[in-house]
Structure formats: structure tokens, C-alpha cells
Amino acid sequence: xxxxxxxxxxxxxxxxxxxxxxxxxxxxxxxxxxxxxxxxxxxxxxxxxxxxxxxxxxxxxxxxxxxxxxxxxxxxxxxxxxxxxxxxxxxxxxxxxxxxxxxxxxxxxxxxxxxxxxxxxxxxxxxxxxxxxxxxxxxxxxxxxxxxxxxxxxxxxxxxxxxxxxxxxxxxxxxxxxxxxxxxxxxxxxxxxxxxxxxxxxxxxxxxxxxxxxxxxxxxxxxxxxxxxxxxxxxxxxxxxxxxxxxxxxxxxxxxxxxxxxxxxxxxxxxxxxxxxxxxxxxxxxxxxxxxxxxxxxxxxxxxxxxxxxxxxxxxxxxxxxxxxxxxxxxxxxxxxxxxxxxxxxxxxxxxxxxxxxxxxxxxxxxxxxxxxxxxxxxxxxxxxxxxxxxxxxxxxxxxxxxxxxxxxxxxxxxxxxxxxxxxxxxxxxx
Numbered sequence: 322x323x324x325x326x327x328x329x330x331x332x333x334x335x336x337x338x339x340x341x342x343x344x345x346x347x348x349x350x351x352x353x354x355x356x357x358x359x360x361x362x363x364x365x366x367x368x369x370x371x372x373x374x375x376x377x378x379x380x381x382x383x384x385x386x387x388x389x390x391x392x393x394x395x396x397x398x399x400x401x402x403x404x405x406x407x408x409x410x411x412x413x414x415x416x417x418x419x420x421x422x423x424x425x426x427x428x429x430x431x432x433x434x435x436x437x438x439x440x441x442x443x444x445x446x447x448x449x450x451x452x453x454x455x456x457x458x459x460x461x462x463x464x465x466x467x468x469x470x471x472x473x474x475x476x477x478x479x480x481x482x483x484x485x486x487x488x489x490x491x492x493x494x495x496x497x498x499x500x501x502x503x504x505x506x507x508x509x510x511x512x513x514x515x516x517x518x519x520x521x522x523x524x525x526x527x528x529x530x531x532x533x534x535x536x537x538x539x540x541x542x543x544x545x546x547x548x549x550x551x552x553x554x555x556x557x558x559x560x561x562x563x564x565x566x567x568x569x570x571x572x573x574x575x576x577x578x579x580x581x582x583x584x585x586x587x588x589x590x591x592x593x594x595x596x597x598x599x600x601x602x603x604x605x606x607x608x609x610x611x612x613x614x615x616x617x618x619x620x621x622x623x624x625x626x627x628x629x630x631x632x633x634x635x636x637x638x639x640x641x642x643x644x645x646x647x648x649x650x651x652x653x654x655x656x657x658x659x660x661x662x663x664x665x666x667x668x669x670x671x672x673x674x675x676x677x678x679x680x681x682x683x684x685x686x687x688x689x690x691x692x693x694x695x696x697x698x699x700x701x702x703x704x705x706x707x708x709x710x711x712x713x714x715x716x717x718x719x720x721x722x723x724x725x726x727x728x729x730x731x732x733x734x735x736x737x738x739x740x741x742x743x744x745x746x747x748x749x750x751x752x
Contacts, residue, residue: 364390371397376662380579384632386625388575392493395571400498402578403505404667430471430478439484440464447567448492463491470503476676477507477515482558486511489561493571508672509641509664510582512655514557516679520686524649525586525656526552531643532590536634540597547608551615552589559585563618576628582659583640584631591630595619653678 343531363382367389370378379398382389389395430436440460444451451459471477490502513521526549533541554562559577564570577585593600596619603610640646640656650656653675658667 355686360390363387364394367394367398370751371401374401376402376579376665377701383575383579384628386737388572391548393573395493395575396495396498399494399574399578400502402665403502404509404665405498405501405505406668424469424472424582427472428475430468430475430479432471433468435481436467436471436484437464438690439481444486446565451574452526459491462496463488466499466503467499470507473500474507474673476673476680478517480514482554482562483515485558485561489559489567489570489574492567493574504669505672508669509660509667510655510669511559512672512676512679516676516683518683520683521555521651521654521679522557523550524645524651524654525556526550527645527649528583528586528640528643528656529590529593531639532587532634532647533593535638535643536590537594539598540594540600543601543605544593544611546605547611547615551612552586555589555592555618555624560576560588560618564622569624571624572626580632580635580732581661581664582655584635587635588627588631590634591627593625594630595627651679652683653682658727 366378367382369375370382371394379402383398389398437717440463443463444456444459448459463484467479467484471479484504487503489679490499490506494502507515515526530541530544530551533544560573561570565571577588586686596614600611600614603614605611640660655675658664658675660672
């Protein structure tokens with residue numbers, strides 16, 4: 322939603338008499354509005370940062386009140402922040418992926434039926450000025466954008482709420498930029514949510530209590546019996562499912578795209594802290610009530626205040642210092658691959674590579690879980706075979722896994738993996 326007023330209309334001098342105005346005569350001209358002047362200056366700064374690819378400046382400007390101000394400016398800033406190459410710099414493989422080919426000839430994606438169900442429920446809150454014909458056309462465009470992306474990247478798993486994110490891109494960016502923007506967003510910003518299961522998404526949520534533990538121990542303790550799943554809808558959909566104003570969600574996208582993916586969690590921590598008094602009034606032994614309150618965004622939503630608080634939280638308590646960051650978050654998670662200005666320069670191939678490594682990591686963890694379950698169910702047999710034999714078997718399994726995993730080639734990582742597996746087995750042994 323454009324927040325800026327247009328330029329002052331030109332004065333037609335023919336409307337005035339030529340006689341001079343006396344000093345005591347009232348003058349009907351208003352002095353320049355400082356807010357308008359400041360906004361015009363900010364526009365120039367944003368456009369200059371886009372031109373010079375000054376990502377640090379864009380991060381700062383996106384977090385300042387109003388964000389990128391207008392959709393016209395967003396159409397320049399968002400593609401840059403998503404790492405979409407300028408037309409002259411586009412790589413051949415990316416040109417091939419995003420060109421106007423007949424995507425309908427590609428094999429159907431496994432989730433297309435769910436996509437259609439969600440698209441049928443789209444555009445509930447905005448835009449609110451469309452007739453039935455226009456609404457139907459918008460839904461067709463949204464379905465096309467999503468299915469085209471999924472068919473080009475069939476390894477991605479669709480999740481409910483993805484269409485809410487796509488809807489924002491559809492209503493903000495011109496058609497020529499939408500496919501590339503969605504592909505880059507999916508592979509480089511929300512990749513963790515497009516894996517076959519929700520384990521990486523839940524791992525992200527586990528950082529939320531860590532942020533609260535560091536920034537507000539009393540509130541963290543009060544919420545310690547409440548699982549952080551209340552934040553799933555907001556973080557999963559970049560808040561597009563929960564914010565019902567197009568102006569607010571595009572403004573929020575400014576800062577979410579300009580900052581690292583982990584910023585979304587700091588924003589939710591700021592939301593939780595903004596309700597501190599309300600939450601402390603609810604008994605801590607009523608987690609269902611706490612969950613119910615936390616799963617809904619406060620109304621009205623002080624978006625600018627929350628963004629400012631989230632920026633300060635991330636500055637004071639960076640993710641590298643959180644308890645769950647090291648072991649809880651995969652090295653291939655977007656939270657780690659998307660740290661720093663490098664995220665603005667990553668391409669689709671890097672996203673695909675990280676996705677593949679996350680898949681193999683998830684498969685390995687599933688195997689470990691199955692081994693642990695077998696050990697738990699056959700404790701007596703395992704004791705009879707002997708712990709030394711078990712160690713040897715697990716060692717062979719680990720070595721075979723490491724041999725086929727490019728990301729686990731180092732001695733330290735291998736030792737960490739073996740230690741991790743033996744810890745799981747050991748817990749199964751003693752139970």
C-alpha cells in the first residue's frame with residue numbers, strides 16, 4: 322500500500338491578481354509538510370541503495386518506519402534482496418528455468434490437489450474491490466504461479482499457507498518477476514518448510530524459548546510448560562496467514578526479505594514480550610489458555626514497534642549465542658545458510674544443493690530413530706549380544722553414511738555423529 326502523498330500541484334499564477342499582497346493579508350499556502358519531505362528523502366535513499374546494491378543500507382531502511390514505502394519501490398528492492406540477477410547478469414540455467422515455457426507439459430506435482438483447495442480459499446481479506454470475475458482470474462493466476470514453481474522444482478513439498486505467501490508476491494510484483502521471486506524465496510528463505518516433514522520447522526521454533534530465556538527469564542519460566550507451536554502459523558507463512566491487511570503484510574515483507582531468515586523468530590519473540598502483562602496474568606499451569614492467547618496476533622498490531630524491538634533483540638542476543646543453535650539447527654538450514662549478506666547473492670543451484678543435504682540428513686535421523694526403537698524393544702537381546710558388538714555395528718553404519726555424505730567428511734563431524742548416535746543408543750540401553 323503506497324503511504325506517500327503525490328507531489329504538490331503546480332500553482333497557476335493566473336488565478337491571482339497581479340497586485341502585491343500586504344503583509345497583514347492572510348496567505349492560503351501551507352508550509353511544506355516535514356513528513357512528506359522526509360519520506361521523499363527516504364525514497365531517494367532506497368532507490369540509491371538499490372542502484373548501488375548497498376544491502377546494509379537496505380537492511381536499515383527496511384527496518385525504519387514505513388519500510389520501502391510504496392509497491393513501486395518494492396518492485397525494485399524485493400528482487401534484489403531475493404538474489405534475482407539483473408537481466409544482463411542472469412545465468413543460463415536460471416534463464417532456462419524461469420523462461421516462459423509451457424509449464425503445463427511438465428509432470429504434475431504430487432501436491433497439486435491441495436494447492437487447488439487452498440487457492441479456492443485465497444483472497445479472503447484483500448484485495449476487497451474485485452468482482453467475481455476478477456476474483457476468479459486472480460485465483461487462476463495464483464494457482465498458475467504456485468503449480469508452475471512446484472513443477473519446475475518437484476522436490477519441494479507444498480505446505481498449507483504457502484499460498485498466502487505467494488498471494489503477497491502476486492499482488493506486489495509485476496508478472497515478469499513473480500516466478501523467479503517465488504523460486505528464490507522457496508529455495509533460499511523458506512526451504513526448511515518445504516522439506517518432506519516438519520522437523521526442521523519445529524527445530525526453528527525451539528529457538529523461540531531460547532530467545533525468551535535470554536531476554537526475559539521470568540516470562541520464559543512462566544511459559545516453560547507451553548510448547549512453542551503457537552508460533553508455527555506466523556513463522557511458517559511469513560505472517561501472511563495471520564495479517565489481514567495488504568499494506569501491513571507488504572510492509573512486513575520489506576524487513577523479512579531484507580534481514581536474515583532467523584529474524585522471523587525474533588519478531589515473534591517481540592510479539593510475545595509485547596503481551597507480557599496479559600500472559601503473566603494467566604496461571605502457568607494452564608498451557609492450553611496460554612497457547613490460545615499466543616497463537617493469535619495482538620490487535621491492533623503495533624508493527625513498527627515490534628519490528629524495532631525485534632531488531633534490538635537480535636542485536637543483543639544473536640542466534641549464535643542461543644542454546645539450541647549449535648546442535649538443534651542443521652548446518653544446511655536456511656537459518657545458517659542465510660546468515661549475512663551472502664544470502665542476497667545465493668542462486669537456485671545453491672538452494673538445491675542445500676536442500677539435497679537436508680534431505681539426506683533427515684533420512685539419516687530417521688534411520689537412527691528406527692535403530693533406537695529396535696534397541697528399546699529388544700534390550701534383553703542387546704545385552705546378550707554385548708555392548709562392544711553393538712558399538713562395532715553402529716560404527717560401520719556411521720562410516721557408510723559419512724562415506725556417502727559430502728557434508729559429513731570431517732573427522733570432527735564424524736566423531737560428533739558417532740557420539741550423537743551412541744548417545745541415542747545408550748539412552749535406549751539403560752531404559
